[in-house]
Amino acid sequence: MATYSTNEFKGGLKIMQDGDPCSIIENEFVKPGKGQAFNRVKIRNLKTGRVIERTFKSGESVEAADVMESDMQYLYNDGEFWHFMDPESYEQIAADATAVADASKWLKEQDICQVTLWNGAPISVVTPNFVMLTVAETDPGVRGDTSGGGGKPATLETGAVVRVPLFIDVDEVVKVDTRTGEYVGRAKD
């Protein structure tokens, strides 16, 4: 079993906590001048995304997590699994709904996503910050109204619903920030 000493702690290091793989976000060394030293860390549970604080006695060892982050191309969804491919090795993996989670509503075929693998199996998917998606359904566009005020809901090809300006029509391609779920602009042809 691979382990890390607290002396190796730094941002990005992957360790096991409570049976789940976690990533260290922040590592702080705390020690009274004449007392016990501790490492107080903020870690993100890579399965749930939840951030927690943990304290270790300095010098203790912690189990390492076999976690890899790789850029993979999204291929298709077969109804149960989302399939991704490593663009270099052409190796394919299937991620379930737990791993894909909220990313599913931004997944567009051929987009390159960041897939986190734990012991070789996908546990989370991060879509690109910006995606271009076609509007599938929205109220008819109001021609000439470019004020941007107000807006209306639009359902995109992936099923995501975002607020768009009134002038946007069905079949138009819009750019969306996946981190906030907000409309950014109309795709330039």
Added chain:
Amino acid sequence: MKLSKSIPEPANTSAVPKTDSTGNNDWRPAASLEVMKIRATLLARIRSFFAQNGVLEVDTPALSRFGCTDPAIESFRSAYRGSHSADGLPLYLHTSPEFFMKRLLAAGCGPIYQLAHVFRNGESGRRHNPEFMMLEWYRPGMDHHALMDEIEVLLAFALEGFFDYRPAKRISYRQWFLDATGLDPWSDSVSAFRQFAGQQLDALPAGMDDDELDPWLDLLVTHWLEPRHADQALFVVDYPTSQAALARIREEPLAVAERFELFLHGVELANGFHELLDAGQQCQRFKNENRVREQSGQASVDYDEHLVAALQSGLPDCSGVAIGFDRLVMLAAGLAELDAAMPFSFQRV
């Protein structure tokens, strides 16, 4: 001293090799010119304060044949090789100028202070740097309370215009814990402290012993007590005898070590003692600390026989204190980390 904006950021260029894990390969200082001026101002004010008060500046060696036995403090070790020592003479970098200064006191030098770079292995973080500057001074004839009075005058004087220093509240270590945890370090069990920590902290650190109270007290000090005083100055006085370090013990009504610490806005800034004078007890403490080191797999340390001899010859009744100078600069400059309070912190050496 103005730094050009056109200097390329080396971190992202392939021509510059990445440094090791502590690495930061930026050649530039972290402290701004403004912070450097605050450092210089504080140094000048401290020197002028002691000159006005008749305290002599001294300058003692950083290298010693003896080290610090405290199991919580690791010395850097080195060796002298060459003329007079063909086999190599083991040497320690001092972790505090305390032992040399006490030898001066025993020789009758009167009140003394020193601004010394000291070295502690394994301590690196937001508020720790393995090499840092310590302001240490000794006052013959003063007990620890009189010395705390003087610290307040010095801090108000040194920090004027930078940091609004307000007189510190004084609380006993025992009351400090009673107020914050309802537990008494002098009578409650380790398991009571474990239970409290378990209820209040997210998760307990692994590997904490059930037969030793001090690590639990340290855990609560750093995680529970210190953060409660984020906007005030607090002297914590009269420590458990197990944490006496080099302080004398007062037996009545409850055995306490006449030791104090100053927490300024949640930062551990000063540690002081009404100094232990008894050579036999000092020698015993050195030996006990080495025994603890051996039990926990740490290398034992050559303890300072010269200090024991100096105590035998007679150390005047005195109190002494050490202040982390870089932390003082950090507070004066309103910084959250030591890195920007020092010209070149550990990440940049």
